[in-house]
Amino acid sequence: MTSTLTGAGPARTGPARFGVPRGWRRLAPRPALLAASAAAVAVALVPLVYLGVRTAEAGAERIVDELWTSRVGLLALRSLGLAAVVTVACVLLGVGAAWLVTRTDLPGRRAFAVLAALPLAVPTYIAAFAWVSTVDRLEGFWPAALVLTLCSYPYVFLPVAAALRGADPAQEEVSRSLGRGGWRTFTDVTLRQIRPATAAGALLVALYVLSDFGAVSILRADTFTRAIFIAFDLGFDRTGALVLSCVLVALTVLLLAGETATRRRGARYARLGGARRPPVRLRLGAARWPALAGLLGVAALALGVPAVSLGRRLASGVSRPGALTEVLTATGNSLGFSLGGAALTMLLALPLGLLTARAPGPLATALDRLAYLAHALPGVVIGLSLIFFGITVAYPLYQTSWLLALAYGTLFLPLAVGAVAGAAAQAPPGLEEVARSLGRGPWTVLRTITLPLTLPAVGAGAALVFLSCMKELPATLLLRPTGTDTLATELWTHTGVGAYAAAAPYAALLVAIAAIPTWLLVARSGLLDKEDR
Amino acid sequence: MSEVVLTGVVKRYGPVAALDGVDLTVPAGELTAVLGPSGCGKTTLLRCLAGFERLDAGEIRLDGRTVAGGGRHVPAHRRRIAVVPQEGALFPHLSVAANVSYGLDRSARRGDRIDEVLALVGLAGYGDRMPHQLSGGQQQRVAVARALAPRPSLVLLDEPFSALDAGLRAGLRHDIRAALRADGATAVLVTHDQGEALSVADRVVVLRTGRVVQAGTPTAVYREPADQWVAGFVGEAVLLPATADAGRAATPLGTLPLTGAAPDGPVTVLVRPEQVRLVPTGPGAVTATVLRHDFHGHDALVALRLADGTRITARVWAEREPVPLGAEVAVEVDGAARAWPAAPIDAAEHDVRQAAPTLTR
Structure with a gap:
């Protein structure tokens, strides 16, 4: 749920003045993008x-x-x-x-x-x-x-x-x-x-x-x-x-x-602009x-x-016999599942993020809200629903990491959508239009303007999704292929039987992983900015 | 240097016709200003010229070559038409030099074109800066240099000065005008600021609800506006009911000579406030009461009420003491007036006219 905080962060800026003409296209945004976004949201709503x-x-x-x-x-x-x-x-x-x-x-x-x-x-x-x-x-x-x-x-x-x-x-x-x-x-x-x-x-x-x-x-x-x-x-x-x-x-x-x-x-309650002045501090x-x-x-x-x-x-916990291999195996599994989950999530998020950034309107907003709905569902519910889905509808996926990736996609889609929308805002359509007016074709514009401006933010978003997958517990617990354990499930299993020492290395690793997005969040909130007076 | 000709250009967004049959010629080597209130279609016109929008009807020809219309749509990057957007839109990840050289091909990048255009806009030696290290005015100058660098057929400027404060705007306007002229560029400037259009452009095209209302030199548009709406939009206007007879009109301000053709009979006459002079009262003079006095430093606008209740405005040099409110003065009109057949102004037009002064800021 770290996600909701950061996901809401990136500015949903409207189109630049030299971008889409105001108002007129609100109800008929780009059809291909819209279709792809609807498909992505449909996938996220499967559970x-x-x-x-x-x-x-x-x-x-x-x-x-x-x-x-x-x-x-x-x-x-x-x-x-x-x-x-x-x-x-x-x-x-x-x-x-x-x-x-x-x-x-x-x-x-x-x-x-x-x-x-x-x-x-x-x-x-x-x-x-x-x-x-x-x-x-x-x-x-x-x-x-x-x-x-x-x-x-x-x-x-x-x-x-x-x-x-x-x-x-x-x-x-x-x-x-x-x-x-x-x-x-x-x-x-x-x-x-x-x-x-x-x-x-x-x-x-x-x-x-x-x-x-x-x-x-x-x-x-x-x-x-x-x-x-x-x-x-x-x-x-x-x-x-x-x-x-x-x-x-x-x-x-x-x-x-x-x-x-x-x-x-x-x-x-939005602020009306104007320069920011530090408030007067109260003497305690x-x-x-x-x-x-x-x-x-x-x-x-x-x-x-x-x-x-x-x-x-x-x-x-570390000196326990066999602990190192166990931790390494679990880390490997966690990495693999999370990579797959992050990749699928970003794939689903790309059209929807572009849609909300480039063609905002009632349809884009509705799709965005639907994606949030899936995100707010408890992981245990999503895991449970996907198990039934795997058994009865998509049996070839059952007991594979695909189903788990789908759960991650459902859970973390808004996080990725926020990152993509924020990235798209870094490269407003006005910039691409200027580049084209200077005689550069669509591919050159993509290579020299759009990608250099958007990749950092998309990458950061993908990293955040990846880390969120790493620490997810309930859906992973329900959906991991039998016999395959991740850091989170190992911790849970050991804690369940009171083997606290055996659980400790997993807990330490997971805290280290969770510290990274937290740090990003704190840095972005401005709390670390130079002290004002 | 290229001539651009638009014929019957139509662009619709759903039921709204943003451009409703625009005919327009942009002469080579000149700066043409497209002037109109918000929502008149001027930005759409620019986007159609640049190739960002497809026409629904009509044709755009660049040096005799059709670039849009009749089933053809030359994409933006093949038109050699460069844009300068409102906020400059510099590529934030590229240095000033890299921004300026973006439209140049490999061989031209090695030449001195980059330094040349940067010098033209007064930013010689700024090549290594990044956009965020520049002020708003400097960013706008770089945007112009970037557009000029590949020697495009046409440069389009979309209200490039409106985001800047007034003091900076005048200087930048002048410099960019000079840079365009020095480079021999053909340019179209879109603006809602009539002062900007009149002061920098060689030609002014007035656009209203997707149609060209008037095109001509700044002097012609100001002195002989095509209709009452244009008269009010490009400057302060005193409109008076009058009766025309053989090139002269009887108005509440006396009988005035008319410029241009006007039919005999009831007409509406335009007098600019600077044509109205305050003179010492004497026998036979038209008298008026001073209602208000707006001091502007170099001059002042005096609101007056004539004996018959007509309200007029006079622009006076502010060298002497202001006329006291409520005083009786005599007024005289200098020069000729413009007249149109008197017709009731329909409600919509009236609204636009009322709104015009606030839009022109």
Whole structure:
């Protein structure tokens, strides 16, 4: 889910003035590109559609039987409750930390900005593993809430910190000049300025909690994702798993609809341009000590615990007989699957990214939203649906890495689309037209202008997709060919049987892998920019 | 140097005809300005000339050779027509020299053409800079040098100065005009700024809703506009109801000689504010009340109301003290006026005329 944050990043710039004439072509963009984009989205929606088809086959009576049980009600309550608790905690933690880091004279605020973003580099299943292997018999709702909060508050912190940095200080100055004091200016102006960012971050957290599989499984908190996996793993009749998946999809769609609504309202808060001025920082005085202690405490829990736990176990894990070969094999498998997944994802993303960048319009937007829908689905649901798809429709693909690549494509398509659209914006059509008017043919223009300008961004996007595939757990767990293990599945297997030392090397490698996109995200957010005064 | 001739050019986007039968000749070696309000089709005209759009009807001939129309569409890269877009659109990954040499072939790159055109636009020695190291005005100069370098048949400039601030614009306009002339280039400049069109172009073509309303020298377009809309679009206009008789018109400002042909009978007469002079009151003089005084530094616009309620504007040199508001003054008209048969202005045209002053910024 790191993806949604970065995926939304690249500017969806409109066509240049010398590009497509304004307005007239909105409804009839390039037909070939449109067809290719529609095909890509159709492929990405295979799991969702097949889930519906397969569930419907069970018949209304069976579905109702499975649905109207106290267990489903309990699961729904627990999943939503977990999402609510974690979201509220993340908003408090994220907004507070963002405000301290961007608007006060807190000592070491740049370091704290990085510390507050770093938990993104710890996949939840690794954090859960670290806690379980540190504290005995840690399990249930509240530990899961704690671990998920510590892992996902950066989803609120990063956009809010960026909004606080980017917010126009003139609005606050106007508020003060109109007689509002510091606190009322904060509540009436500042908090409203960052409301879209906060809402977007909060919904991201909620979606993330609903789709999380690793942490709730390791910490034995019974939520939908865990129940789906268990129902599938144990049952002969998989209707139960299918029905649970559909309920989870329905919850996800509800949340997504909420996100869309806030995004539309948030559009009005856009800054009107003008030079950026750093805001005046608040002097904390004696309050700086509790603030420091608070941030340090959160960092210790979110980063210190996993670091200490991994460090403690790593030595014995590495020296275990046969560990090296096992790790190397798993790394090789991870690399192979992820390469395939990234290649397929980029292939699907190219037409859609070009379409949104070059021929924006209602159709392009609709396709883009559909791709996001698939992305928000829990990996466990996508994995499950693709298993049925493989068994009944595409048997030659079943138990091959193709099916896994398809799952990755579904999960990470928006991430790649964002990268391609951003890349296309680097080479606006106006530049190509100028090049042609200077007497260069289409191929020369492609070679000398378009490719040099777009390849870096497309490459970065592909790398990001690749890394996301590496750390994906639930779909990989369900879809990997039997007997083939990746870093993530090895970690899961070892943790499942309490072999914490054996799991540690995989966890360390995965953290290293996840650190790269996190670093990119932090660098792009501007939190590392030279200190303003 | 090449002559460009457009005949009956039509370009439609769905039901909208962006160009609705454009006839136009761009003489070789001259700078022609295409002037019109936003949405009049001037950018579409440029894109059709460059070869980025296909015509729906009509023909474009370059030196007698058909480049578009009649089933032919010479692609943009074979037309030898270079564009300078609004924001310059320099290739961000190439140095200034590499940008300028982009349209040159291998042998020409080794020659001194790059230095020559960079010197023409006043950027000699800037070859090694990257585009992001240049100011907006410098980027625009490089874009012009890049377009000139391969000696194209035609250079198209799409509002190249509009993104720059006013002070910079005048200087750059002059320099680029000089560079185009020094290189003997044929050029078409698209703009909505009537001051820009009148001051730099050899010829001005006024475009409205996809049609050419008037084409001529800047003086002709300003002094003898084809209709009332053009009169208002290219400058401040005082329009008065009048009765014409044998080359003279009786107007609220007295009897005025007319330029050009006008039928006898009811007419609308155009007087430019600079033709209206404020004079000492005397017997038989036309008197007016001062309503407003807009000081512009070098001159001032004085809004006046005649005794019969007609409102007019006078442009006066601002050397003396402003006339006090509410004062009675006498007015006189210098020179001849332009007249058109009086016809009710339909609502749409009236709207356009109202909008014109704000569009011209």
